[in-house]
Amino acid sequence: MDSAGRHWKEEVPPEHAYKRRAGAAAPTAEQDKAAGGRNRRWVALDDNRYARASISLRLYRRTRRIRAYLRWSKDGETQERYVCEVAHDWRGANLAEAWRCAWEQGFLVEKPLPENSKASSVAVRANMQANRARDTGPELALRSLLHASGLRYRVDARPIPEIRRRADVVFPRERVAVFVDGCFWHGCPKHSRPAKKNADFWSTKIKGNVERDTETNELLLSAGWTVLRVWEHDDPSTAAENVAIAVAKARLGLVGL
Structure with missing residues:
Protein backbone atom coordinates (compact mmCIF):
# COMPACT_ATOMS: atom_id res chain seq x y z
CA MET A 1 0.00 0.00 0.00
CA ASP A 2 1.22 3.55 -0.69
CA SER A 3 0.39 6.82 1.10
CA ALA A 4 -2.77 7.20 -0.99
CA GLY A 5 -4.03 3.75 -0.02
CA ARG A 6 -3.60 2.28 -3.50
CA HIS A 7 -2.45 -1.29 -4.00
CA TRP A 8 -0.01 -2.45 -6.65
CA LYS A 9 -2.71 -4.70 -8.06
CA GLU A 10 -4.49 -1.49 -9.04
CA GLU A 11 -1.53 0.39 -10.51
CA VAL A 12 2.03 -0.21 -11.72
CA PRO A 13 4.68 -0.54 -8.95
CA PRO A 14 7.32 2.22 -8.66
CA GLU A 15 10.53 1.57 -10.58
CA HIS A 16 12.67 1.62 -7.44
CA ALA A 17 10.87 -1.55 -6.32
CA TYR A 18 12.44 -3.65 -9.06
CA LYS A 19 15.01 -1.64 -11.10
CA ARG A 20 18.64 -1.07 -10.17
CA ARG A 21 19.23 2.63 -9.56
CA ALA A 22 22.05 4.58 -11.13
CA GLY A 23 25.15 4.53 -8.95
CA ALA A 24 23.97 1.52 -6.95
CA ALA A 25 26.37 -1.13 -5.70
CA ALA A 26 27.82 -3.48 -8.29
CA PRO A 27 25.39 -6.31 -9.18
CA THR A 28 27.48 -8.97 -7.45
CA ALA A 29 27.74 -6.92 -4.24
CA GLU A 30 24.01 -6.19 -4.35
CA GLN A 31 23.13 -9.88 -4.71
CA ASP A 32 25.59 -10.94 -1.99
CA LYS A 33 24.12 -8.44 0.45
CA ALA A 34 20.51 -9.46 -0.27
CA ALA A 35 21.31 -13.16 0.00
CA GLY A 36 23.22 -12.77 3.26
CA GLY A 37 26.63 -13.52 1.74
CA ARG A 38 28.01 -14.99 -1.46
CA ASN A 39 28.13 -18.44 0.18
CA ARG A 40 24.30 -18.27 0.32
CA ARG A 41 23.92 -18.19 -3.47
CA TRP A 42 24.80 -21.73 -4.55
CA VAL A 43 22.64 -24.01 -6.71
CA ALA A 44 23.56 -27.71 -6.85
CA LEU A 45 24.20 -29.14 -10.31
CA ASP A 46 24.97 -32.74 -11.22
CA ASP A 47 28.34 -34.49 -10.68
CA ASN A 48 28.97 -32.59 -7.42
CA ARG A 49 29.13 -29.27 -9.23
CA TYR A 50 27.72 -25.94 -8.09
CA ALA A 51 26.71 -22.68 -9.74
CA ARG A 52 26.33 -19.26 -8.16
CA ALA A 53 22.83 -17.91 -8.74
CA SER A 54 21.27 -14.45 -8.89
CA ILE A 55 17.76 -13.14 -8.37
CA SER A 56 16.05 -11.35 -11.25
CA LEU A 57 13.03 -9.10 -10.55
CA ARG A 58 10.52 -8.62 -13.35
CA LEU A 59 7.51 -6.40 -13.57
CA TYR A 60 4.43 -7.86 -15.27
CA ARG A 61 2.50 -4.78 -16.30
CA ARG A 62 -0.72 -6.57 -17.15
CA THR A 63 -1.11 -7.92 -13.63
CA ARG A 64 0.91 -5.09 -12.01
CA ARG A 65 2.99 -7.55 -10.02
CA ILE A 66 6.70 -8.16 -9.51
CA ARG A 67 7.94 -11.72 -9.80
CA ALA A 68 11.32 -13.01 -8.65
CA TYR A 69 13.28 -15.61 -10.59
CA LEU A 70 16.40 -17.55 -9.64
CA ARG A 71 18.96 -17.58 -12.48
CA TRP A 72 22.22 -19.50 -12.91
CA SER A 73 24.41 -20.96 -15.64
CA LYS A 74 24.86 -24.64 -16.41
CA ASP A 75 27.26 -25.77 -19.12
CA GLY A 76 27.14 -22.33 -20.68
CA GLU A 77 23.34 -22.10 -20.78
CA THR A 78 21.23 -19.90 -18.53
CA GLN A 79 18.81 -21.74 -16.25
CA GLU A 80 15.85 -20.11 -14.54
CA ARG A 81 13.31 -20.94 -11.85
CA TYR A 82 10.33 -18.99 -10.57
CA VAL A 83 10.62 -18.23 -6.86
CA CYS A 84 7.79 -15.97 -5.69
CA GLU A 85 5.98 -12.65 -6.02
CA VAL A 86 7.35 -9.71 -4.02
CA ALA A 87 5.63 -6.49 -3.02
CA HIS A 88 8.00 -4.28 -1.05
CA ASP A 89 8.59 -0.62 -1.89
CA TRP A 90 12.32 -1.04 -2.53
CA ARG A 91 14.40 -3.36 -4.69
CA GLY A 92 16.76 -4.38 -1.87
CA ALA A 93 13.90 -5.62 0.30
CA ASN A 94 12.39 -7.52 -2.63
CA LEU A 95 15.70 -9.21 -3.41
CA ALA A 96 16.14 -10.21 0.24
CA GLU A 97 12.65 -11.71 0.39
CA ALA A 98 13.21 -13.63 -2.83
CA TRP A 99 16.46 -15.14 -1.52
CA ARG A 100 14.71 -16.12 1.71
CA CYS A 101 11.92 -17.81 -0.25
CA ALA A 102 14.43 -19.61 -2.48
CA TRP A 103 16.07 -21.10 0.63
CA GLU A 104 12.73 -22.06 2.16
CA GLN A 105 11.77 -23.91 -1.04
CA GLY A 106 15.04 -25.83 -1.13
CA PHE A 107 16.35 -24.26 -4.33
CA LEU A 108 19.72 -23.36 -2.76
CA VAL A 109 22.43 -25.28 -0.92
CA GLU A 110 25.63 -24.62 1.02
CA LYS A 111 28.70 -25.62 -0.96
CA PRO A 112 30.81 -28.08 1.12
CA LEU A 113 34.24 -27.05 2.36
CA PRO A 114 37.24 -28.57 0.55
CA GLU A 115 39.04 -31.19 2.65
CA ASN A 116 42.19 -29.05 2.91
CA SER A 117 40.42 -25.81 3.82
CA LYS A 118 41.64 -23.96 6.92
CA ALA A 119 38.36 -22.08 7.26
CA SER A 120 36.01 -22.92 10.12
CA SER A 121 32.87 -22.68 8.01
Missing part, protein backbone atom coordinates in the same frame (compact mmCIF):
# COMPACT_ATOMS: atom_id res chain seq x y z
CA VAL A 122 31.57 -22.09 4.50
CA ALA A 123 30.77 -18.49 5.43
CA VAL A 124 34.29 -17.82 6.71
CA ARG A 125 35.84 -19.34 3.56
CA ALA A 126 33.60 -17.19 1.35
CA ASN A 127 34.72 -14.07 3.21
CA MET A 128 38.36 -15.10 2.85
CA GLN A 129 37.99 -15.61 -0.90
CA ALA A 130 36.05 -12.41 -1.40
CA ASN A 131 38.59 -10.20 0.33
CA ARG A 132 42.04 -11.58 -0.41
CA ALA A 133 42.60 -9.85 -3.77
CA ARG A 134 42.00 -6.59 -5.60
CA ASP A 135 38.79 -5.80 -7.52
CA THR A 136 36.42 -7.14 -4.87
CA GLY A 137 32.74 -6.26 -5.13
CA PRO A 138 32.93 -3.42 -2.56
CA GLU A 139 36.01 -1.96 -4.30
CA LEU A 140 34.33 -2.03 -7.72
CA ALA A 141 31.17 -0.44 -6.34
CA LEU A 142 33.14 2.41 -4.77
CA ARG A 143 35.31 2.98 -7.83
CA SER A 144 32.30 3.01 -10.11
CA LEU A 145 30.66 5.76 -8.07
CA LEU A 146 33.88 7.78 -7.88
CA HIS A 147 34.38 7.52 -11.64
CA ALA A 148 30.76 8.48 -12.31
CA SER A 149 31.27 11.62 -10.22
CA GLY A 150 34.15 12.68 -12.44
CA LEU A 151 37.04 11.69 -10.16
CA ARG A 152 40.09 9.97 -11.60
CA TYR A 153 42.51 7.91 -9.54
CA ARG A 154 45.03 5.09 -9.49
CA VAL A 155 44.05 1.57 -8.47
CA ASP A 156 45.98 -0.81 -6.19
CA ALA A 157 48.99 1.51 -6.00
CA ARG A 158 51.65 2.54 -3.49
CA PRO A 159 50.89 6.05 -2.18
CA ILE A 160 54.58 6.36 -1.33
CA PRO A 161 56.71 4.39 -3.84
CA GLU A 162 59.48 3.78 -1.32
CA ILE A 163 57.11 2.15 1.19
CA ARG A 164 55.73 -1.29 0.36
CA ARG A 165 52.12 -0.50 1.26
CA ARG A 166 49.38 -0.41 -1.37
CA ALA A 167 46.05 1.40 -1.21
CA ASP A 168 42.97 0.36 -3.17
CA VAL A 169 42.29 3.85 -4.54
CA VAL A 170 44.97 6.56 -4.71
CA PHE A 171 44.76 10.24 -5.62
CA PRO A 172 48.50 11.05 -6.00
CA ARG A 173 48.24 14.82 -6.56
CA GLU A 174 45.79 15.34 -3.70
CA ARG A 175 47.66 12.82 -1.52
CA VAL A 176 44.50 10.91 -0.57
CA ALA A 177 44.69 7.14 -0.03
CA VAL A 178 41.59 4.95 0.29
CA PHE A 179 41.57 1.41 1.66
CA VAL A 180 38.54 -0.88 1.28
CA ASP A 181 38.92 -3.38 4.11
CA GLY A 182 37.29 -6.79 4.18
CA CYS A 183 35.55 -7.62 7.45
CA PHE A 184 37.25 -11.00 7.88
CA TRP A 185 40.84 -10.05 7.07
CA HIS A 186 40.92 -6.72 8.88
CA GLY A 187 39.08 -7.55 12.10
CA CYS A 188 35.84 -5.66 11.60
CA PRO A 189 34.42 -4.75 15.05
CA LYS A 190 30.88 -5.41 13.80
CA HIS A 191 31.24 -8.62 11.81
CA SER A 192 34.52 -10.26 12.80
CA ARG A 193 33.99 -13.47 14.77
CA PRO A 194 36.63 -15.71 16.41
CA ALA A 195 37.46 -18.69 14.21
CA LYS A 196 36.58 -22.11 15.63
CA LYS A 197 39.01 -24.03 13.43
CA ASN A 198 42.73 -23.18 13.71
CA ALA A 199 41.73 -20.45 16.17
CA ASP A 200 45.29 -19.52 17.23
CA PHE A 201 46.48 -19.26 13.63
CA TRP A 202 43.66 -16.97 12.53
CA SER A 203 43.76 -14.87 15.70
CA THR A 204 47.46 -14.17 15.14
CA LYS A 205 46.89 -13.53 11.43
CA ILE A 206 44.06 -11.02 11.92
CA LYS A 207 45.85 -9.28 14.79
CA GLY A 208 48.88 -8.85 12.55
CA ASN A 209 46.72 -7.36 9.79
CA VAL A 210 45.15 -4.87 12.20
CA GLU A 211 48.56 -3.82 13.50
CA ARG A 212 49.85 -3.41 9.95
CA ASP A 213 46.82 -1.26 9.06
CA THR A 214 47.53 1.02 12.03
CA GLU A 215 51.19 1.29 11.07
CA THR A 216 50.25 2.07 7.45
CA ASN A 217 47.92 4.84 8.60
CA GLU A 218 50.65 6.36 10.74
CA LEU A 219 53.25 6.21 7.94
CA LEU A 220 50.96 7.92 5.45
CA LEU A 221 49.67 10.54 7.89
CA SER A 222 53.19 11.48 8.90
CA ALA A 223 54.03 11.93 5.21
CA GLY A 224 51.14 14.36 4.75
CA TRP A 225 48.58 11.99 3.26
CA THR A 226 44.86 11.82 4.04
CA VAL A 227 43.87 8.23 4.81
CA LEU A 228 40.32 6.87 4.52
CA ARG A 229 39.34 3.34 5.43
CA VAL A 230 36.06 1.88 4.17
CA TRP A 231 34.60 -1.38 5.47
CA GLU A 232 33.18 -3.77 2.91
CA HIS A 233 29.79 -3.50 4.63
CA ASP A 234 29.70 0.31 4.39
CA ASP A 235 27.20 1.89 2.02
CA PRO A 236 29.18 2.61 -1.19
CA SER A 237 27.31 5.87 -1.86
CA THR A 238 28.22 7.24 1.57
CA ALA A 239 31.80 6.06 1.18
CA ALA A 240 32.10 7.70 -2.25
CA GLU A 241 30.73 10.95 -0.85
CA ASN A 242 33.30 10.92 1.96
CA VAL A 243 36.11 10.28 -0.49
CA ALA A 244 34.92 13.10 -2.76
CA ILE A 245 34.85 15.49 0.20
CA ALA A 246 38.38 14.52 1.21
CA VAL A 247 39.66 15.02 -2.34
CA ALA A 248 37.89 18.40 -2.61
CA LYS A 249 39.47 19.58 0.67
CA ALA A 250 42.89 18.45 -0.51
CA ARG A 251 42.46 20.37 -3.76
CA LEU A 252 41.52 23.53 -1.87
CA GLY A 253 44.71 23.14 0.11
CA LEU A 254 46.72 22.87 -3.10
CA VAL A 255 45.11 26.02 -4.51
CA GLY A 256 46.09 27.89 -1.35
CA LEU A 257 49.78 27.00 -1.71
